[in-house]
Amino acid sequence: MVVTPLNLRSISFIFFFLLSFRAQKAQEPTYLGSNCHNTPQQPLSSAYQTNLNRILRWMSSDASTSKGYNHKTIGNDGDAVYGLYDCRGDVVGYFCQFCVSFAAKQALQRCPNRVSAMVWYEYCILRYSNENFFGKILTHPTWHGVGTKNVSYSNMSEIQKGEDFVRCLIRKATKETNQLYYKGGFNLSATERRYGMVHCSRDLTSESCRQCLETILAQIPKCCEQKIGWFIWSGTCMIRYDDKMFYLLYNQTSSLPVPNLETDWFRLSSFHKIQTEETWTTDLLIIPLATILQSTDNFSEAFKLGEGGFGSVYKGILQDGRQIAVKRLSEFSSQGSEEFNNEVLFIANLQHRNLVKLLACCLDENEKILVYEYLPNKSLDFHLFDDEKRKQFDWKLRLRIINGIARGILYLHEDSRVTVIHRDLKASNVLLDHDMNPKISDFGLARAFEIGQSQEKTKRVMGTYGYMAPEYAMQGLFSVKSDVFSFGVLLLEIICGKKNSGLYMSEHGQTLLFYAWRIWCAGKCLELMDPILIKSFIGCQVERCIHIGLLCVQEDAKDRPTMSDVVVMLVSETMALPKPKHPAFSIGRIASKEVPTSRSSKNLSNNDVTFTISIPR
The missing domain is CATH 3.30.430.20 (Gnk2 domain, C-X8-C-X2-C motif)
Structure with missing residues (x-):
């Protein structure tokens, strides 16, 4: 052009x-x-x-x-x-x-x-x-732009049809509606359609607008009529014509609508190299900060849902009543921009019913804000580790949540365009929608693997106490099997209704994993089950899930199943399961009095602490 x-x-x-x-x-x-x-x-x-x-x-x-x-x-x-x-x-x-x-x-x-x-x-x-210019027409100089496609010689009548169409738009903008603006389209043929728009600065009168538009339209034969796409503008009016719909849609005679996710927010496309030879593209909406502030009542404490190492999460209500979840990066965040990038990159590209949906982001005025679908039932730990709320979680619902989480992780590991390791799977990072369907969230620590890559080593271990696989916590090695370990911990927590760290100070004096292993070996694994489930559980299903959980938390990563194996084992009641070996961290121990903290939440539990370990060289 x-x-x-x-x-x-x-x-x-x-x-x-x-x-x-x-x-x-x-x-x-x-x-x-x-x-x-x-x-x-x-x-x-x-x-x-x-x-x-x-x-x-x-x-x-x-x-x-x-x-x-x-x-x-x-x-x-x-x-x-x-x-x-x-x-x-x-x-x-x-x-x-x-x-x-x-x-x-x-x-x-x-x-x-x-x-x-x-x-x-x-x-x-x-x-x-410094001079009053209100209501005055500007028709010189003018600027124009043209597309690359020419009007075909076999269809030269388009020139006249296009001019007639633009004159119709001018008439509607200045005489029929007096809006000083109009847009529309017409069928050039059975297979082709054209679109146009006229607009005047709204300090003009309808007559002044008409004069401005007619003046610049008269210049089209000199610059643009041989092109299918063109536009021309002066300081006070503009005309545009194209074979593509370039304008935003809303009723021209109605009052202006409230912000709409698909029309009022800017759209961004970002391009990333993800350790592979392919480029991963993100097509995401950008929401202005003004909308964020209005929807959250200027980040009011009353709208606050929680707080973590990334920053705070707020409930937002748009003018049309729709609800959103707003995640705001704190300027003092212990994690920071890299985690923000991960959230945008991974969640915007990964689309699955068991992953939380990212709607938009905001980068106004040095803010880094993510906008998600609002999930009214909060996080899994909010219900699971509360004595009263847990009573609503019967065995059928818990099994459905287990299966949903497993399918979400399987998608990350095997069905997405690249292999994604979440690295921070835990109860507080599983959100629940209206129907209590689980959605994995918080991809701030996620990493992508190259094709053929099986594991990676890092000197900066970041994760959550009680969920990290031993090879990751002690050596910085992570892989799909480290996510499998975290899933196993989460599965056992769902069954017993207690945190992995919750038994430290009990009469058992041991971890959930060791307790589960001990009673499984004794043939009494149903003793692990939450007593609340006594009226709804199916014994063979509970036993099978405990068995699968113990397979996932085995000390040696090579012994753990893949998530595809886990999903098959969960849905099959006849598939034979291998005997699990002893789990990681199987020696009972007392909890440390001090745990390095970088995340907390007013609704979340102590095992939501995410911490960083720097491994010495």
Whole structure:
């Protein structure tokens, strides 16, 4: 695409934003151009500079609550600043606010030390001056962009049909609706469709808008009519025509809608090299910080769901009533940006019914925020380790949760595009939806393996006490088998309703794993079962699950089954199971009085502590 006369390299016809999380920086909205009105560069008076800063701040703030347009004057006499912003007619809500805020930050850089400036982005225009320009038409100079596809000689009638269509849009925008904006499409043939949009700055009258649009339309034969896709704009009006639907959809005659996940939030595409020869792409929405603040009542304590090493998690309520979970990285986070990147990268790419769904992220004003689907039944440990709440967990539900977790881990290990090791599987990282279906969450410690890679070693061991496999805790070695170990611990916890560390101070003086191993060897494994299950359990199923759990927590990683084996063993009642060997950490011990802490939660238990061990060289 060629753009003149501002030497712009390209104009995107889609509203994607590129973000490289390695650089930790979101890219700006698509820049179209700027015009400093041939005003000279010269130091601005302190009064004018003050008023200019005020008008820019006002535009950034006002755009979050207006209907996409407003203008204002700040100051008097020679120091007055006239400011206006206007978002494209199909761009609504916080999408508009994000664009205006960015334009306000960039205006002073595009036109430094100028008393007058105009900056365009694909979805908004921002303008200020020391002279009153409200209601005045600008038709010179104009800028245009064209696509690469030419109108075919066999279909030259498209030129006339396209012009007639644009004139119809102009009529609707200025005479029939007086909205100064209209969009639509028409069928060029049985197989082809064309789309168009006209828009005027909303400080104009309908007649002024019509004059502006007719003037720039008259220039199309000189620049653009031989192309299938084109657009042209001046400082006060714009026309666009294409064979692709480039605009956002909402009812043109209705009031502006509340923010919508699929239309009002920016979309980003990020590209990552994941230790393999293929590139993994992420297509994710970016939500403006203004939406986050409004939905969480400015991160109110009343909306807080929990807190961990990553930061805090809040419940959010959008204006249309939808609920979200907002995870905010603390500036003092003990984990930080790498874990944030992992969350975005893995959860955005991994799609499974037993994995939590990531909806969007936010990087405004140095914030790092993740937006998830809201799961009303909180985490598994919230119910499992509470004497009253656990009573609602009968054997049928517990078995369904066990199977769901197993399928989620199997997907990570074998069915996703790359092998993913979670490294922090535990009860608090299993969330429950409306129907109590389990969803694995928190991929901050996850790692991907290359094709053919079976294990990896790290000098920085991070995980949760009681769930880490011995080879990982002691040597820094992790693999799919270390996740299998964590699953085995979790399975046994679900059966007995107690934490792996919960028996330390009891009369047994031993770990859950050793206790389970001892009573299994004695042929009394049902003694491990939560007494609450006495009315709902099926003995052979409970025994089989305990057997599988003990296979998963065997000391030697080579002896543990794969998750595909585990899933088959869980669903088959006839498959013969091998005899388990003794579990890891099978010597009873008393809990240490001090455990290095980097995560906690007001709703979570002590075995949710995630800690870091640096292995000496």
